[in-house]
Amino acid sequence: MNIFIPLVLGLLIGRLFRDRLKGSVDTPMSVTLLLLIFFMGVEAGKTDxxxxxxxxxxxxxxxxxxxxxxxxxxxxxxxxx
The missing domain is CATH 1.20.5 (Single alpha-helices involved in coiled-coils or other helix-helix interfaces)
Structure with a gap:
């Protein structure tokens, strides 16, 4: 999957709705980052x-x-x- 497509979509949504989006995205980003690190560890652990x-x-x-x-x-x- 091309990483730039979700990045550009997030950028466009953030720019279009910047006045309407009042919530913080710190917690979802932290959870997502921890899940990413966890699954990278799982993949690394599978290699022999x-x-x-x-x-x-x-x-x-x-x-x-x-x-x-x-x-x-x-x-x-x-x-x-």
């Missing part, structure tokens, strides 16, 4: 992965990213204090 290898690769990627950023900063900055 080796969590230890994913963890190790994620940590390695994070360390290499940090090292690359520091190296680039030293290269650009010239090591000056």
């Amino acid at each position: 992965i080796n969590a230890l290898s994913v963890l190790l690769l994620s940590v390695l990627f994070a360390l290499l990213t940090i090292a690359g950023s520091l190296g680039f900063a030293i290269l650009i900055g010239g090591g000056r204090e």
Whole structure:
């Protein structure tokens, strides 16, 4: 489903009825967001992965990213204090 269709429809309805819509949408948005996060967790839980290898690769990627950023900063900055 295209995500932009409901987004544009909500935008149009909000703009057309902005004077008539007095209620708050904070609570329905919070409930919807929590349901979205819950169902994303359910979908993630259904996948069969080796969590230890994913963890190790994620940590390695994070360390290499940090090292690359520091190296680039030293290269650009010239090591000056």
